[in-house]
Amino acid sequence: MTRDEGTYKAQSQHAAKAETRHEGTYKAQAARAAGNTASEEKHGRQRTKMVAPPNDYLVPERDALLTPVLECRHLGIDFGGLKAVEDLNLMVGKTEIAGLIGPNGAGKTTVFNLLTKVYQPTRGTILLDGQDTAGMDTARVSREGIARTFQNIRLFDTLTVEDNVKIGLHNQVECGMWSGIFRAPRYWLSEQEFHKRALELLDVFNMADSAGDIAGSLPYGAQRRLEIVRALATNPKLLLLDEPAAGMNPVETEELMDNIVKIRDQFQIAVLLIEHDMDLVMGICEGIVVLNFGKVIAKGTPEEIQANPQVVEAYLGKQE
Numbered sequence: 001m002t003r004d005e006g007t008y009k010a011q012s013q014h015a016a017k018a019e020t021r022h023e024g025t026y027k028a029q030a031a032r033a034a035g036n037t038a039s040e041e042k043h044g045r046q047r048t049k050m051v052a053p054p055n056d057y058l059v060p061e062r063d064a065l066l067t068p069v070l071e072c073r074h075l076g077i078d079f080g081g082l083k084a085v086e087d088l089n090l091m092v093g094k095t096e097i098a099g100l101i102g103p104n105g106a107g108k109t110t111v112f113n114l115l116t117k118v119y120q121p122t123r124g125t126i127l128l129d130g131q132d133t134a135g136m137d138t139a140r141v142s143r144e145g146i147a148r149t150f151q152n153i154r155l156f157d158t159l160t161v162e163d164n165v166k167i168g169l170h171n172q173v174e175c176g177m178w179s180g181i182f183r184a185p186r187y188w189l190s191e192q193e194f195h196k197r198a199l200e201l202l203d204v205f206n207m208a209d210s211a212g213d214i215a216g217s218l219p220y221g222a223q224r225r226l227e228i229v230r231a232l233a234t235n236p237k238l239l240l241l242d243e244p245a246a247g248m249n250p251v252e253t254e255e256l257m258d259n260i261v262k263i264r265d266q267f268q269i270a271v272l273l274i275e276h277d278m279d280l281v282m283g284i285c286e287g288i289v290v291l292n293f294g295k296v297i298a299k300g301t302p303e304e305i306q307a308n309p310q311v312v313e314a315y316l317g318k319q320e
């Protein structure tokens, strides 16, 4: 079995569980999310004004004059006869929090796999900060600024929390082989810098106290947070989160929402997230794209998406 097949099998199993877990929640969540959510009111978050640059995309007004961090044009991939993603046109503004939603099996994770070059597209173009990523591999797009977390947590669970973050940092800072072998001052300097930077990043989630703990021993919610910290350590321009709230309780989800906004504000990066929790999606996403059977069936603001009859029929209202 190849790594991708293994991943895919694990994801399918997870998806089957997720389906049961999400049943009946969409409608109630969507209703609660109409207008400003309770969470928005509590935290004083304001709705973003979205504008359309000279094409049919929608980005936050503050990003309208900047090169979008991500643009997909006519992106598609076939698995045998299955068009898992078809003609996807997508734009994410430089500091936007964007959502990718849709029923189980709609093609959402496949989009992330295309963006991170786990799969090469059958058709179409991906521009990262204006640069065509054709021909790049996973390591290159990571260096160019895309970081992701996975639907099923992937940490080095026998390593410490701090070492997991340092692995992300090593992606960014190269330390010459000879200075490493001879422990030259540059090596120590970067080790010290790494330690300091790892703690700073862990602090975003108030996790600096757990730096010495073994990653696999952390509670589930903390492991999901650590994955985000590790992704942040690669210094991304675009952070992809695949179901970050999966398995979290409502209090943890609420904290996660605040933290995603905080990360965007502090690091001035864009976030594209896949999520089934509609409170989270409607509460913090500025632009939303809805996929169904690999195709975009709607794009718009949270209000527009909730009022779109096709989305309600295909997704939001389907569990009645």
Ligand SMILES: Nc1ncnc2c1ncn2[C@@H]1O[C@H](COP(=O)(O)OP(=O)(O)OP(=O)(O)O)[C@@H](O)[C@H]1O
Binding pocket: 004, 005, 008, 011, 015, 016, 018, 079, 082, 084, 102, 103, 104, 105, 106, 107, 108, 109, 110, 111, 151
């Ligand atoms: N490597 C692969 N080989 C063959 N088919 C695949 C592969 N990866 C995904 N698919 C198929 O592509 C479609 C989209 O799958 P994907 O995992 O992207 O869905 P998803 O929207 O992320 O769903 P979920 O919400 O359940 O995570 C599904 O029909 C899936 O069976």
Ligand SMILES: [Mg+2]
Binding pocket: 011, 108, 109, 110, 151
């Ligand atoms: Mg998925």
